[in-house]
Amino acid sequence: MTAAAVRTSPEQQRDxxxxxxxxxxxxDNRLYRQWLALLSPDIQYLLPARVNAQVDNxxxxxxxxxxxxxxxxxxxxxxxxIREESYIHLMVRVERAFxxxxxxxxxxxxxxxxxxxVELMSSGSEEYSVVSNFHLYYSRPGSxxxxxxxxxxxxxxxxxxxxxxxxxxxxxxxxxxxxPTLGLLF
Amino acid sequence: xxxxxxxxxxxDASLISRRCWTDPAVxxxxxxxxxxxxxxxLGHESQIRRPGDFVQAYMCETPIILxxxxxxQLYANINSCxxxxxxxxxxxxxxxxxxxxxxxxxxxxxxGALATxxxxxxxxxxxxxRLLGLxxxxxxxxxxxxxxxxxxxxxxxxxxxxxxxxxxxxAFLDRFPQGIEFMGAPHRWVLDAxxxxxxxxxxxxxxxxxxxxxxxxxxxAQDLIEELGYSVVTTPGHGATFRLxxxxxxxxxxxxxxxxxxxxxxGAEVQDYLREVQARAAERVGPLxxxxxxxxxxxxxNLSFLWSNxxxxxSHPRGPGRVEYWSWAVVPADAPAAVKRLLRTNYSSFFGPGxxxxxxxxxxxxxxxxxxxxxxxxxxxxxxxxGLGEEGPHxxxxxxxxxxxNEFYARHFFTRWRDELQAVERAS
Ligand code: FES
Ligand SMILES: [Fe+2]
Numbered sequence: 001m002t003a004a005a006v007r008t009s010p011e012q013q014r015d016x017x018x019x020x021x022x023x024x025x026x027x028d029n030r031l032y033r034q035w036l037a038l039l040s041p042d043i044q045y046l047l048p049a050r051v052n053a054q055v056d057n058x059x060x061x062x063x064x065x066x067x068x069x070x071x072x073x074x075x076x077x078x079x080x081x082i083r084e085e086s087y088i089h090l091m092v093r094v095e096r097a098f099x100x101x102x103x104x105x106x107x108x109x110x111x112x113x114x115x116x117x118v119e120l121m122s123s124g125s126e127e128y129s130v131v132s133n134f135h136l137y138y139s140r141p142g143s144x145x146x147x148x149x150x151x152x153x154x155x156x157x158x159x160x161x162x163x164x165x166x167x168x169x170x171x172x173x174x175x176x177x178x179x180p181t182l183g184l185l186f
Numbered sequence: 187x188x189x190x191x192x193x194x195x196x197x198d199a200s201l202i203s204r205r206c207w208t209d210p211a212v213x214x215x216x217x218x219x220x221x222x223x224x225x226x227x228l229g230h231e232s233q234i235r236r237p238g239d240f241v242q243a244y245m246c247e248t249p250i251i252l253x254x255x256x257x258x259q260l261y262a263n264i265n266s267c268x269x270x271x272x273x274x275x276x277x278x279x280x281x282x283x284x285x286x287x288x289x290x291x292x293x294x295x296x297x298g299a300l301a302t303x304x305x306x307x308x309x310x311x312x313x314x315x316r317l318l319g320l321x322x323x324x325x326x327x328x329x330x331x332x333x334x335x336x337x338x339x340x341x342x343x344x345x346x347x348x349x350x351x352x353x354x355x356x357a358f359l360d361r362f363p364q365g366i367e368f369m370g371a372p373h374r375w376v377l378d379a380x381x382x383x384x385x386x387x388x389x390x391x392x393x394x395x396x397x398x399x400x401x402x403x404x405x406x407a408q409d410l411i412e413e414l415g416y417s418v419v420t421t422p423g424h425g426a427t428f429r430l431x432x433x434x435x436x437x438x439x440x441x442x443x444x445x446x447x448x449x450x451x452x453g454a455e456v457q458d459y460l461r462e463v464q465a466r467a468a469e470r471v472g473p474l475x476x477x478x479x480x481x482x483x484x485x486x487x488n489l490s491f492l493w494s495n496x497x498x499x500x501s502h503p504r505g506p507g508r509v510e511y512w513s514w515a516v517v518p519a520d521a522p523a524a525v526k527r528l529l530r531t532n533y534s535s536f537f538g539p540g541x542x543x544x545x546x547x548x549x550x551x552x553x554x555x556x557x558x559x560x561x562x563x564x565x566x567x568x569x570x571x572x573g574l575g576e577e578g579p580h581x582x583x584x585x586x587x588x589x590x591x592n593e594f595y596a597r598h599f600f601t602r603w604r605d606e607l608q609a610v611e612r613a614s
Contacts, residue, residue: 047540051371054280078523079370080515080530083540088451092402093542102401104549143552144378176510178376180552181545 005119017118019156019163020132024113027185032094035185040157040166045090047083047170047182048074068171082182083170093185104181109140111184127166128156140180149173150186191215191611195604199597200571206600207380207558212607213506219610220487220603221246223338225347227489227500228252228262228323231331232367232519233279238296241279241371244502244510245335250323251275251285252333255297260328262335263298263320274320278371294320330359331366350420350584351485354428357475358493361442361467362518368498369530372512375539379551380558381488381503382603384511387547388492388499389425389484390417390595398546402536411481412590419577420585422598423486427590428493429479437464440479446495446532456528459521474582484595486602497533507555511548513538570597 008016026035050071059065073079083089096102117133132152139145155167170186194203194212206212228243229252240253242265249265251274265273267287274285274294284293284301293302298320306312323335327344329352334344345352359365387394392415396408414429431440438457441464443449449460467476480493490499499513515530515538536543573592580587588594 049371049373052276052278054277054282073370075527077370078526080373080534080538082373082538083534084531085535086451089447089535089542096401096542099401101397102546103398104546140549142556143549176374176376177539179539180377180548182540183542183545 005121006123008120012120013118015162016120016128016130016156020115020118022162023165024115024134028111028113030097030108032097032185036091036094038163038165039087039090040164041087043087043090043165044075044167045083045085045170046075046081046168047172047186048072048077048081049079050172050174051079052175072171074169090185093183104140107141109138111139112137126157128158128163130154130156134186136184136186138180138184143180146179148179148184148186152186191604191607194567195600196567198571198574199600199604200569200574201567202570202600203567204558204560204563206603207382207555208506210506213503215607215610216503216603217246219606219608221337221503223336223341223606224487225325225327225334225336225341225344226487227485227498228326228333228335230366230368230498230514230516231260231328231333232365234260236281238281238283239279240275240282240296242275242277243335244500245323245337246503249273250335251298251320252335253296253298256295260326260333261297262323262326262333263294264323266320267292268300268318268320298322330355348485349424351424351426351483353475353584354418354420354426354478354480354483355491357428357471357478358442358480358491360471361463362520363470364519366516367519367526368514368516369526370514372500372514373538375511375513375548376504377509377511377548377552378507379509379548379555380506381501381509382599383551383554384499384501384509384547385484385488385490386596386599387551388482388490389599390419390427390482390590390593392417392427392481392590393593394550398550399543402542402546414479415481415590416580416583416587417577417590417592417595418580418583418585418587419595419598421486422602424484425585425595425598426483427481427595429481430474431477431479433477435477437461440464440477442479442493443496443529443532446529447535448528448531452525452528452531455522456525459525463518481590484599486599492533492537495533495537496529497537507559509551570600 053070075084114135115132119131121129136148150173151171153169156163157166194206226245229241233241234254237254237256240251243250243252251263251265253261255261265275267274269292272287272289274287286293291304295301300315300318324339325336329344395403417427419425438444441460443460483491488501496516497513502510504510515533517526517529570593576592577586577588577594
């Protein structure tokens with residue numbers, strides 16, 4: 001990942017942030033179908049696995065030695081990402097939330113997402129690469145409460161007044177997965 | 187402990203006490219009576235193909251390094267330095283010549299021998315390094331690439347331990363000319379649950395599908411599963427559930443992998459591959475097993491295999507109320523890389539820490555521990571009597587056989603569990 005973000009105008013920065021704030025509000029208010037409408041039908045939704053990688057002696061002293069990328073088993077790897085989903089997966093997840101027999105979501109969890117550090121990393125004629133960080137507070141009835149923390153690497157498409165989400169890669173900050181599920185909409 | 191094991195599991199194991207799940211004294215007995223004596227799953231040979239390759243594993247709470255030595259042999263050692271006990275291997279997997287302990291840099295070979303003590307050059311009396319290697323796991327054995335270890339030097343051979351489960355495991359493992367491969371590091375998920383419930387769930391609990399998972403599994407799909415479904419127990423604690431598809435069923439209905447997300451939406455390459463595997467199944471595993479379409483498998487005490495969603499799983503205890511649940515996607519070793527990548531989503535879409543079904547299972551495992559860990563209800567043990575005595579032999583299928591609604595798989599598990607705990611209880 002390159003160090004420098006792209007210069008944005010105050011308007012463009014505000015538009016990007018407004019998109020993410022709205023997205024977080026929809027999800028926290030459980031308006032999942034409205035969230036689904038923000039997705040491009042060809043969306044790729046990825047959550048790489050994160051491993052404790054062996055230090056490679058040949059990389060000592062370099063940034064690569066301790067890079068986050070080395071710890072990820074993502075879509076191109078021959079490991080196994082925790083999630084690699086399409087629109088169909090996300091639609092099933094969304095529809096599931098509205099069924100009374102989704103026992104683990106019933107009563108539903110309470111969530112609060114704080115999204116920040118929104119940076120435009122590159123923009124082509126059609127697409128915007130945007131990274132953002134999130135903290136997600138999650139509490140489920142009859143269970144402990146949890147803090148999820150991570151980064152999202154998105155590809156957005158311009159759509160009407162706002163954007164559509166075409167690709168999302170979620171980099172979670174766990175060491176051991178001591179969380180009830182990584183199956184949430186991050 | 188204020189009671190004996192005898193009081194926790196009744197004679198036919200149709201009544202199971204809440205204390206089986208929650209009592210620290212019971213957990214201590216489990217460590218000695220079960221985890222100290224059984225063959226425990228360590229990993230798959232596909233993870234450690236080359237000399238110097240290693241992966242981490244656990245035997246109950248004891249950390250293990252499973253490695254391939256310079257001579258090509260398998261080694262399993264306890265991951266704890268002979269000097270002050272630190273884990274000497276800190277990466278999940280990799281390839282190395284030496285494990286170096288961070289504290290004082292004693293170094294060990296990949297086979298577990300102590301190679302160097304940096305401090306000894308300054309000292310007159312040199313320690314005998316041959317006595318100070320990592321502690322080896324006394325027994326290690328591999329069958330079809332599945333590697334197991336045991337702390338009991340006198341344990342029966344692995345093949346005997348697996349017994350007739352080999353018949354059912356081969357229905358899957360032997361379907362592929364080069365066997366299977368584990369993809370990447372395991373997903374490691376820590377839950378506030380007892381280790382036995384994930385095991386029981388994957389041993390034969392097909393029946394919860396239509397209920398707990400009814401938001402995802404339609405009733406008709408579950409009806410079909412139950413109509414064609416069998417549950418078998420080969421040896422108490424080992425079991426399998428599967429469908430036996432009709433002889434004239436279309437290949438797409440029988441072929442392994444077709445019913446997962448990767449099979450359904452992966453396109454022609456993956457589907458053609460799966461059809462080809464199925465076309466050769468009868469010749470490889472025989473006509474009966476070619477019609478088998480597996481669901482859940484369990485190997486006592488804590489290894490599970492989910493055929494329908496291509497995953498091996500181990501339930502590592504971390505105390506009575508905590509479990510570290512590991513799972514791997516498994517794929518045919520000879521499949522093209524692109525096909526493997528698609529097939530792994532047969533696992534990850536529904537299982538593992540992000541899976542749509544397992545997010546429901548994990549919730550009930552946690553809630554079951556909460557429900558067990560309560561007071562004033564010890565006179566109400568859990569009812570495990572569904573289908574009591576309804577299992578029996580079958581002309582073609584080894585083991586005791588019944589319908590999937592029969593909970594005999596769980597009764598057999600707890601009968602063995604009780605007997606093994608009683609053996610150490612008596613000895614103490
Ligand atoms: S504890 Fe391992 S070298 Fe001292
Ligand atoms: Fe389940």
